[in-house]
Every structure is written in C-alpha cells, then in structure tokens.
Amino acid sequence: MEHRLEAEVQLSGRIDPPERLGELLAPLAREAIERTVGSRGRGEMTSWSLAGDRLSLVLETEGARPHQALLALARRLGEELGRKLHIGVRSFRAPSYRVRFVVDPAPTQPITLPIPSQLVLDGTSATLELTDLSEEALRDNWMDRAVTLVLEKAKRQSYAGKEQYWSLLTASPTKEPRFQGDPTEEMLRRLWVRSGPTKGKWFLGPTAAHLLKTMERIARQEILDPLGFTEVVQPHHDSFDILLKTGHLEGLPGEFYYVTEPRTRDPAAWERFTDLVKLTRRVPEAELLKMVSPPSAVSCYAQCPTIYWWLSGRTVAQESLPLRIYDRTAISNRYESGGRHGLERVDEFHRIEPVYVGTPEQLLELRERLLERYARVFDTVLDLEWRTAWVTPFYLQQSGGVGIEDAQARIKGTIDFEAYLPYRGTREASEWLEFQNLSIVGDKYTKAFTIRGQKGELWSGCSGIGLERWLVAFLAQKGLDPDGWPEAFRRYAGTMPSEIRFL
Ligand code: ATP
Ligand code: ZN
Ligand code: MG
Numbered sequence: 085m086e087h088r089l090e091a092e093v094q095l096s097g098r099i100d101p102p103e104r105l106g107e108l109l110a111p112l113a114r115e116a117i118e119r120t121v122g123s124r125g126r127g128e129m130t131s132w133s134l135a136g137d138r139l140s141l142v143l144e145t146e147g148a149r150p151h152q153a154l155l156a157l158a159r160r161l162g163e164e165l166g167r168k169l170h171i172g173v174r175s176f177r178a179p180s181y182r183v184r185f186v187v188d189p190a191p192t193q194p195i196t197l198p199i200p201s202q203l204v205l206d207g208t209s210a211t212l213e214l215t216d217l218s219e220e221a222l223r224d225n226w227m228d229r230a231v232t233l234v235l236e237k238a239k240r241q242s243y244a245g246k247e248q249y250w251s252l253l254t255a256s257p258t259k260e261p262r263f264q265g266d267p268t269e270e271m272l273r274r275l276w277v278r279s280g281p282t283k284g285k286w287f288l289g290p291t292a293a294h295l296l297k298t299m300e301r302i303a304r305q306e307i308l309d310p311l312g313f314t315e316v317v318q319p320h321h322d323s324f325d326i327l328l329k330t331g332h333l334e335g336l337p338g339e340f341y342y343v344t345e346p347r348t349r350d351p352a353a354w355e356r357f358t359d360l361v362k363l364t365r366r367v368p369e370a371e372l373l374k375m376v377s378p379p380s381a382v383s384c385y386a387q388c389p390t391i392y393w394w395l396s397g398r399t400v401a402q403e404s405l406p407l408r409i410y411d412r413t414a415i416s417n418r419y420e421s422g423g424r425h426g427l428e429r430v431d432e433f434h435r436i437e438p439v440y441v442g443t444p445e446q447l448l449e450l451r452e453r454l455l456e457r458y459a460r461v462f463d464t465v466l467d468l469e470w471r472t473a474w475v476t477p478f479y480l481q482q483s484g485g486v487g488i489e490d491a492q493a494r495i496k497g498t499i500d501f502e503a504y505l506p507y508r509g510t511r512e513a514s515e516w517l518e519f520q521n522l523s524i525v526g527d528k529y530t531k532a533f534t535i536r537g538q539k540g541e542l543w544s545g546c547s548g549i550g551l552e553r554w555l556v557a558f559l560a561q562k563g564l565d566p567d568g569w570p571e572a573f574r575r576y577a578g579t580m581p582s583e584i585r586f587l
Contacts, residue, residue, distance in 0.1 A: 085127065085144040085145060085146045086145065086146045086147075086183065086184045087127075087144065087145045087146070087149050087150055087182065087183045087184065088142065088143075088144050088150075088180075088181075088182045088183075089142065089143045089144075089145075089149075089150045089151060089154060089178055089180075089181045089182075090140070090141075090142050090178060090179050090180040090181070091140070091141055091142075091143065091154050091176055091177070091178050091179075092138060092139070092140050092176060092177055092178075092179060093138070093139040093140075093141070093158060093161070093173055093175075093176040094137065094138060094173070094174040094175045094176065095137045095138070095139060095165065095171050095172070095173060095174065096137070096171050096172040096173075096174050097137055097169075097170075097171040098136045098137045099134060099137075099165075099169065099171065102133075102134040104169070105134055105139070105165075106132075108161070108164050108165070108168070109129070109132060109139075109141075109161070110129065112157055112160045112161055112164065113128075113129035113141070113143070113153075113157055114128075114129075115156075115160065116153045116154075116156035116157035116160060117129075117143070117145065117150070117153045119153075119156055120148065120150075120152035120153040120155075120156050121145050121147060121148040121150070121152075121153060122148075124147045124148040125145055125146045125147015125148045126145065126146055126147065127143060127144060127145030127146065127147075127148075127150055127153065128143075128144060128145075129141055129142065129143055130142045130143075130144045143157075149183055149227055149228070151178075151181065151222050151225070151227055154176065154178070154222060155222065155223060158173050158176050159173075161173055175219050176219050176222070177216070177217060177218055177219055177222075178214075178216075178217040178222055179215065179216060180213060180214075180215050181213065181214045181215075181217055181222075181227055182211060182212070182213040182214075183211070183212055183227060183231065184209065184210065184211050184212075185209075185210055185212070185231055185235075186208050186209060186210070187205070187208055187209075187210045187234065187235060187238045188208045189208070189238065189242050190205065190207055190208045190238070191205060191237070191238040191241055192241050192242070193241050195234055195237045195238065197230055197233065197234070199214065199226070199230070200214065200215045200216050201213060201214045201215065201230065202215075203234065210234065212227075212230060212231065212234060214226065214227060214230060248475055248476060249474075249475060249476040250473050250474075250475050250500075251473060251474045251475075252471060252472075252473050253471075253472040253473055253474055253499065254459075254471060254472045255470075255471040255472075256462065256463060256468065256469055256470050256471065257469075258469055258511070259467065259468070259469040259561065261469075261504075261506040261560075261561050262561065262562050262563045262568040263506065263507075263559070263560065263561065263562060263563030263564070263568065264506050264507060265507055265563075266426060266507045266560070267426070267427070267507075267555075267556055267559035267560050267563075267564065268425075268426030268427045268428070268556070269426070270559075270563075270564050271292055271427070271559075271564065274291075274564065274583075275289065275586060276288070276289050276291045276292040276564075277289065277292045277427065282431075283424075283431055284419075284420055284424045284429075284430050284431025284432065285430065285431055285432045286427060286430060286432075289584065290581040290583070290584065291580060291581055291583055292555075294577070294580060294581050295555055295559075295577065296434065296551050296552070296555055298573075298576050298577045298578075299551045299554040299555055299558075300412065300434075300436065300551055301576060302461060302465055302466075302573075302576050303436055303461070303549050303551075303554075304412075304436070305576075306457060306460065306461045306465060307454070307457040307458065307461060308410055308436070308438060310457065311408065311450070311453055311454065311457060312408050313408040313409060313410050313438050314408065314409055314410075315409070315410055315411070315412065316391065316394070316409050316410070316411050317411065317413045318387060318390045318391060318394070318411045318413060318414050319390060319414070320383065320384050320413075320414045320415065321343050321381040321382065321383060321384070322381060322382050322383075322384055322385060322389055322390055323380075323381050323393075324380070324381065324382075326389045326390060326392070326393045327382065327385075327389060329389075329392075329532045329533060330388075330389045330392070330529065330532065332385060332386075332389060336385065338419065339385065339418050339419050339420075340382040340383070340385055340417075340418075340419065341382060341383040341417040341418075341419060341431075342379035342381075342382055342383075343379055343380060343381040343382060343383055344376040344377055344378065344379050344380070345376065345377045345380060346375060346376055346377070347374075347375055347376060347377055348375075353375070354375060356371060357371045357372065357375055382417075383417040384414040384415060384416055384417060385416060385417065385418060386416065386435075386437065386546075386548065387411040387414050387416070387435070387437035387439070387546075388437055388439050388529070388546040390414070391409065391411060391437075391439045391546075392439075392529045392530075392532070392533045392535070392544070393533065395407075395441065395533060395535045396533035396534060396535060397533075397534050397535075398535060398536075399536045399537065399538065400441060400535065400536070400537055400538075400542070401538065402537065402538045402539075405441070405442045405443065405446060405537060405542075406440050406441060406442025406443075406446040406447060406450055407439075407440060407441040407442065408438065408440050408450070409438070409439055409440075410436055410437060410438040410439065411436070411437050411439075412434075412435075412436040412437075415432055415433070415434055416432070416433050416434075416435050417431060417432050418431055418433075419431060426556065427552045427555065427556050428505075428517055428552065428553055428556040430552060433550060433551070433552045433553075434550075434551045434552065435548055435549060435550050435551060436549040436551070437546055437547070437548055437549070438454075438546065438547045438549070439544065439545070439546045440544065440545055440546070441530065441535060441542055441543070441544045442537075442542065442543065442544075443537070443540055443541065443542065443543065444495070444526075444541065444543050447524050447543050447544075447545055448495065448524070451522065451524060451545070454522060454547065455472075455499075455522070458501065458520075458522075462501070464570075464572055465570065465572040465573055465576065466554070466557075466558050466562075466570065466573060467562070467570040467572075467573070468503055468557060468558065468561060469503065469504045469511075469561060470501060470502060470503045470504070470519075470557070471501075471502050471516070472499050472500065472501055472502070473499070473500050473502065474494055474497060474498075474499060475497075475498050475499070475500045475521075476497055476498070495524065495526075496524050496525060496526040497523065497524065498521050498522070498523040499521060499522045499523075500518045500520075500521045501518065501519055501520045501521060501522075502516035502517060502518050502519065503516060503517050503519050503553075503557030503560070503561070504516055504561065505517050505556070505557070505560040505561075506560060506561065507560055517553060517556065517557055517560075518553070519550055519553035519554055519556070519557045520547065520548055520549050520550055520553065520554070521547065521548050522545070522547040523545050523546055523547070524543060524544075524545035525543070525544060525545055525546075526543050527541060527542065527543055527544075528544075529544050530542045530543060530544050558573070566580065
C-alpha cells in the first residue's frame, strides 16, 4: 500500500500466551483504522508480534496516512488491556514510517530534512521515510509537517531567482527634481548625521532629528488622527511564541537581532568577566558567552506581531470596530547585512505601524480612506514623485485567493509605495525606493491569535510608515535646503533648530 507505519508499543507487563493479545488486537486495529482513515481511504494491520512486554505491529494504508490510527489503537488497547488483563500501554514509537506523495513540479535540487529520514524521488513521485519517531513526534503530526516542508522546499526551488510579482496601480505626475545627490552623503557632509556606533545604526543630530520628527507629525496629523487611529505603547522585545504564531520565526531567522539575558545578576558570578575587562581592556568574548543565556526573544522586527498578541484571546465589541491603533514607540531592528545603504536601508529604523481589525467590508473601506490620505500627503505636503504597486511574493502567487491579475480580486495583499530617487539614475532604469506599504492579510492573524468579533468574520491588516524612508524620499527629490521645500512641508517643519557648529 501507499503508506506503511512500523510501530512498537511498550506494555506495562508481559502477556502470556501472546494469543490472548491477538484476540483483542485485530478488531481494535480495524476499529482504529475505520475511525481515522474511514472513507478517505482504506487500511489494515498487516502484521504483529509480541516479545514479552513489547508489541510490534505494522499499519498500512492508502489515502489517509496511518499515524492517527496508531494513536487511536494505542488508546483503545490501553483501555481494553487494562480492563481485561490489568496491563497498560506505557508508550509507543515508530522505528520506521514511510509515505508516498506527489511533488509537482519535481524538485531540481536535493531536498534534506533535519530529522532522521530518507527521501526517494522518481519524477514527481516521492517516497519519504522517517525513522525513529518518538510518541511525541507521532502525536504532533511530524509526518504531515515533513511532507508539507518537502512540498514547500520543492516549490521554492521552482521559484528561485524569480522576482516578486509587481504591478503598477497608480503613478503621480513626474516632478522636476530639485536635487541630484544622495541625501545621506549630503547629510554626512553637513554633519547632520553620523554613522555608527554599531552596524547599520545612525545618530541623527538636531537638524536630521527635527526632520524625522516632522515626518512623524505629518503622518499623525494628516493621516492617523483624522482617520480615528489611537496610539498604543508596546514593548520593544518580541517573544518567540509570538513569532512562531505569525510565521516570522521560520520566515526570517537571519534578519533578527536576538536578545540574550545575563545568566545571573550576581556580581560575584561576573567577577572573572569584570577582572578580565580590567586587565585586558577588551571584551572577553568567551567568558561573556558563558555568562549570557541563549536568545530568548528578538528586538522588534515589526510592530504588528506584538499588537496581535495584545489582542489575543479577546472579543472586540461591535462598537469598537474597525479597531484602529498604531505604535510609534518600538524601534525596528533588522539585520540587513550587505543590503545596507545610507539612511534608506538601515539596521535600526523608526516606523509608525498602524494596525486595523474589522470586517472585510470595514477594512476595504478603511484602505480607501488611508489611500486617499496618503495620496494627499505625498502629493501636496511632500510634493513627491511617487507610485503605488500591487506586490505579492512569488511563492504566494499560485496559492489562490490573493488576486493577482484580476483587479477586482485584489482584496488581500500588499500595496507598496515607491518614490523616485534621482541620484540612482533615470526613472525607467533605476530602482525606486519602497518608502511604505499597506496590507490586508485576511484572517491569517485574527485566527492565529484568536481575535474575535461579536458576529461574522474578522480580518486585519497593517501599514508600515518608515520615517527614514519618507525622509530619504523627500530629501532625494527636494534637497536639503528649505528653499526647495514645498510650503506645506515648511509649515510643518516650523523653525529649524540652530545647527551646532563644530570646529
Ligand atoms: P524592503 O523590501 O525595502 O526590504 P520590506 O518589504 O522588508 O522592505 P516591510 O517589512 O514591509 O519592508 O516594512 C515596512 C516598511 O518599513 C517599509 O516600507 C519601509 O518603510 C520600512 N523599512 C523596512 N526595512 C527598512 C530598513 N532596513 N531601513 C529603513 N526602513 C525600512
Ligand atoms: Zn505589520
Ligand atoms: Mg526587507
């Protein structure tokens, strides 16, 4: 048959003679298969043997996989043996579990799994064998997860190197740039900003800080306040639990800054470390590693995961929908590595993240209001040359429900806002800067965090207003001299701080 599960069941006592077990086992196995595989396929226990207190058996099925049948069988066997022979089922495991499935398209590269396993591919037909599965692994559906993982890896291979889907939605008129330089270079030259002291982080002096805060004021007064968003203040560390739920932990482990804790606060325990610092005037790295715990959280990557955590398990009253909140306190940290450039791609950035929860209709309506407000700011306050695009990661395109080509179906998904950066080259050939985005994610997070309304389905979404990106987009087009800035922006900026003179 398609699937074969070899199991070992540890009993609490010996059964003599083995035939006493045989009478019980065969009907229980039939019952377990009937209850779990049922109409989805068929199956049978093809062999069994008993050595003292250890029962070995083989379940073979077609259609549904047989591990649920094993769980059901072990439970019923425990009940019946207990009742009739005062013997229990202590534990069970699977020395070998083999399943067949189709991988289409066929993988082009080898696929490996980090658990004892063997994958044999013959065109699009795959045979996966997991060996030495514990009871916990069987209960936790590892086989199903392993199959999903193989399919996902094969899919990724087939999309490798392909861009994310991008389709233009709107474009502002072209605007004559008032500046051609790289604004970060110019800010460095004027000592408005300084790079460091650690990777990808910047110190903004009073002038640059004033401009960044001006952007924040504009976003709040022009967009968030009028649309009824209210502010929350969230912690700066994201727990692993939260990131497991959102999928960030499996999606982006190479982009986090991890948080570790001291193993102890006791100065005596740190004595060797402090002595080494005093003697060497260096960081004693090996000693430090001994004194801190493995990472237990990450520094905020995006704000919405912790906002969803705040709402988790709660039912939002009808009158509070659509729920509209934003955080501007947690600072985002990302390990950008080779991609770092200027203030536009940094490892630490300041972002306002509005999050909204409501019925699908409420969110579609809110998206329209947000788009109108954003457009007003970019057209009249910042006077930018900008455009929007509908974007979807390539691997999501085929999965349905994300509406790619059909504009009517574009409900769930992300809109990127991009600005032309004259210093990067022509409009046509250069890469524009994504300076913010806006998403509706459907019920993905409301489900994951069990956030309910009084009636009907609840959806959610978020928008990432990257303040450094707003600033770079603006300065790259308008330059650093207030004379080149639009009147509305100058009003928001008010009196610029007097620049500190350095000799
Ligand atoms: P990119 O494709 O440019 O890396 P992203 O898709 O990773 O951006 P999101 O995760 O969607 O960005 O974050 C939302 C917003 O946060 C972005 O639109 C941008 O304004 C800002 N942002 C993201 N990464 C950075 C960064 N490294 N430096 C500055 N701002 C950033
Ligand atoms: Zn978000
Ligand atoms: Mg990124």
